[in-house]
Amino acid sequence: MENRLEILRDEIDKMVLNEKSEHIRMYISHMYGVARFCTLLAMKRNLNVELAATCGMLHDIFYMSGSSSENHAAKGAEQAETILRAIGLYSDDEIKIITTAISRHSDKNRIHEPYDELLKDADVMDHCLYNPAFPIAKKEIERYRKLLIEFQINEIK
Ligand SMILES: [Fe+2]
Numbered sequence: 001m002e003n004r005l006e007i008l009r010d011e012i013d014k015m016v017l018n019e020k021s022e023h024i025r026m027y028i029s030h031m032y033g034v035a036r037f038c039t040l041l042a043m044k045r046n047l048n049v050e051l052a053a054t055c056g057m058l059h060d061i062f063y064m065s066g067s068s069s070e071n072h073a074a075k076g077a078e079q080a081e082t083i084l085r086a087i088g089l090y091s092d093d094e095i096k097i098i099t100t101a102i103s104r105h106s107d108k109n110r111i112h113e114p115y116d117e118l119l120k121d122a123d124v125m126d127h128c129l130y131n132p133a134f135p136i137a138k139k140e141i142e143r144y145r146k147l148l149i150e151f152q153i154n155e156i157k
Contacts, residue, residue, distance in 0.1 A: 004089050005053055011083060012057060015065040027064045030126055031057060037122035044150065047114055051094060055101045055119045058083065077103035108143060121147055132156055 016027060035056030042052035061083070062076035063069040077099040084090045084098065101119040104112050108120050124143045128136050136144050148155055 002089070004087070005050055005057070007087060007089065008054060008057060008083070011087060012061065015061070019064070019066050021066075027060070029130070031060065031064065033126040033130070034059060034119075034122045037125040038118060041118045041122055041125075045114065045118065047118060051097060051115065052118055052122075054084075055098050055115060056122055058098065059102050059105050059119055059123065073106040074103050108139065 012031070016024075016031070019027075021027065035053045038052040038056035039049050041047075042049040058076070058080040060072060060076060062072040062079050065079070067075065080102050081095055081099050084095050090098075097115050100113070101115045104110075104116045105119045105123055108124070111117060112120075121143060124140045125147060127140060128144045145155070
């Protein structure tokens with residue numbers, strides 16, 4: 001049986017691994033880190049784990065595939081739609097959920113729909129847990145604290 005997430009990952013490989021960016025280790029680490037946190041959050045919040053992981057894999061595709069990081073959420077949503085349509089295994093409803101979450105993921109101060117919030121939170125978790133010795137960014141501290149409460153984890157002192 002075909003596994004859409006692995007088919008998607010093969011497509012993403014073709015776009016990201018060819019990049020000669022010096023940030024490639026960060027890109028791959030972040031993409032897979034966010035995808036895994038999306039899965040974890042979907043399990044916790046009773047959302048669809050595969051859709052969630054797909055949001056994570058594609059959320060930063062715009063700059064990871066060689067374009068600038070400016071306005072990468074909106075542009076990445078368009079690019080994600082093109083990729084998902086080309087694969088041909090995703091319904092219109094699924095594409096809408098995924099691209100909406102990607103388009104909103106930089107808007108961390110606002111509260112949107114469940115998959116939008118899941119992706120923002122997974123993005124924050126990956127930033128905050130990349131290296132526990134690094135300070136938490138001011139703009140992410142509120143979401144980070146809420147996530148610790150959701151998972152009943154004490155903040156590192
Ligand atoms: Fe990100």
